[in-house]
Amino acid sequence: MMKTMELYVHIPFCARKCAYCDFLSFPQGVEVQRQYVDRLIEEIKTASAGFRDTTVTSVFVGGGTPSILESKEIVRIFEALRHNFHIEETAEISMEANPGTVTESKLRDYRTAGINRLSFGLQSADNEELVALGRIHTYEEFLESYRLARACGFENINVDLMSALPGQTVDSWLETLKKVAALKPEHISAYSLIIEEGTPFYEAYGEERGEGLLPDEDSEREMYHKTKTVLKELGYERYEISNYAKPGKECRHNIGYWTGVPYLGLGLGASSYINGCRFNNTSDLEEYLSGAAGQHCDEIALTEQDMQEEFFFVGLRMVRGVSLRQFEEQFGVAAEAVYPGLLERLVREGGAEISGDYFRLTEYGMDVSNYIMAEFLQA
Numbered sequence: 001m002m003k004t005m006e007l008y009v010h011i012p013f014c015a016r017k018c019a020y021c022d023f024l025s026f027p028q029g030v031e032v033q034r035q036y037v038d039r040l041i042e043e044i045k046t047a048s049a050g051f052r053d054t055t056v057t058s059v060f061v062g063g064g065t066p067s068i069l070e071s072k073e074i075v076r077i078f079e080a081l082r083h084n085f086h087i088e089e090t091a092e093i094s095m096e097a098n099p100g101t102v103t104e105s106k107l108r109d110y111r112t113a114g115i116n117r118l119s120f121g122l123q124s125a126d127n128e129e130l131v132a133l134g135r136i137h138t139y140e141e142f143l144e145s146y147r148l149a150r151a152c153g154f155e156n157i158n159v160d161l162m163s164a165l166p167g168q169t170v171d172s173w174l175e176t177l178k179k180v181a182a183l184k185p186e187h188i189s190a191y192s193l194i195i196e197e198g199t200p201f202y203e204a205y206g207e208e209r210g211e212g213l214l215p216d217e218d219s220e221r222e223m224y225h226k227t228k229t230v231l232k233e234l235g236y237e238r239y240e241i242s243n244y245a246k247p248g249k250e251c252r253h254n255i256g257y258w259t260g261v262p263y264l265g266l267g268l269g270a271s272s273y274i275n276g277c278r279f280n281n282t283s284d285l286e287e288y289l290s291g292a293a294g295q296h297c298d299e300i301a302l303t304e305q306d307m308q309e310e311f312f313f314v315g316l317r318m319v320r321g322v323s324l325r326q327f328e329e330q331f332g333v334a335a336e337a338v339y340p341g342l343l344e345r346l347v348r349e350g351g352a353e354i355s356g357d358y359f360r361l362t363e364y365g366m367d368v369s370n371y372i373m374a375e376f377l378q379a
């Protein structure tokens with residue numbers, strides 16, 4: 001029987017660095033971008049040799065800003081992917097795009113390349129908030145990119161949004177949610193801003209420096225809680241802590257991550273999870289372009305215990321929870337035997353519930369999910 005896996009392709013280039021961003025991304029000229037795609041195609045050829053017996057169920061091209069590449073480069077990448085991997089006919093093929101970086105002709109090329117889902121990094125519908133974030137686009141530019149994407153036939157679109165931003169109020173956040181939901185994208189991701197060390201935001205707001213500049217804790221909680229209520233009223237179901245979709249439009253690629261489907265990462269710094277092993281590609285652009293270094297570093301073979309812990313950590317992010325039957329099939333032992341009394345206690349305390357063979361967090365459990373996940377660490 002064919003095995004299955006997902007593919008992730010990393011494009012590390014951006015027009016300019018956003019003030020809060022700690023992703024592996026940076027500006028580079030067209031020539032370096034072309035060399036990068038050459039190298040990526042080499043990697044696709046070499047890496048695919050180990051996966052002749054594996055079908056790819058989804059592809060996600062992320063970054064960075066993949067849409068900053070000339071679209072002929074995206075077409076080249078997909079030709080190489082299709083030539084070297086068995087990609088299912090019905091595979092979900094997503095690409096991240098930033099407003100203001102797409103044109104009608106680029107979008108048409110993406111469709112020709114087989115991309116069937118676009119993910120727009122909007123973050124906010126308030127132009128002042130966008131300026132504070134250091135984003136390169138306005139809300140109006142997003143509207144134009146979104147309109148073009150629909151006109152070019154994209155029927156599955158995600159919009160990324162972010163709460164707890166500098167200067168943001170509960171009202172301005174709800175306004176963003178409502179404006180975006182009115183456009184009827186199939187999927188909305190709504191994350192809270194995290195101030196990461198090493199970013200300009202950390203200098204400005206880290207270590208309590210954000211007091212009075214960032215929304216306070218109560219406002220932040222209110223934004224989080226109202227997100228679910230408002231989006232539900234507008235036809236979106238929460239299916240993961242920070243992800244909402246119209247029925248049937250949940251992101252299949254991400255569900256794969258949360259349910260332990262193996263994935264192969266291609267490109268600079270991309271990480272993979274194959275045959276119970278985790279490994280990363282080099283994050284050094286020069287090294288990656290030279291192709292001299294072995295592609296894989298930080299290889300870790302996960303133990304049975306690691307995998308059992310992850311089963312709960314990652315799976316409980318999903319609103320539907322984790323299947324206890326799947327746990328038993330996968331590990332040959334019941335979850336209750338590995339965690340004696342824990343599931344029962346969490347249910348008794350109101351943090352979790354059992355429905356059929358699924359164990360899932362309650363609304364309250366989602367609020368304190370960090371504490372609950374920690375309970376699944378084995379001694």
Ligand code: SF4
Nearest residue numbers: 014017018021025064
């Ligand atoms: S567009 Fe995304 S990846 Fe690029 S700098 Fe901004 S947040 Fe980072």
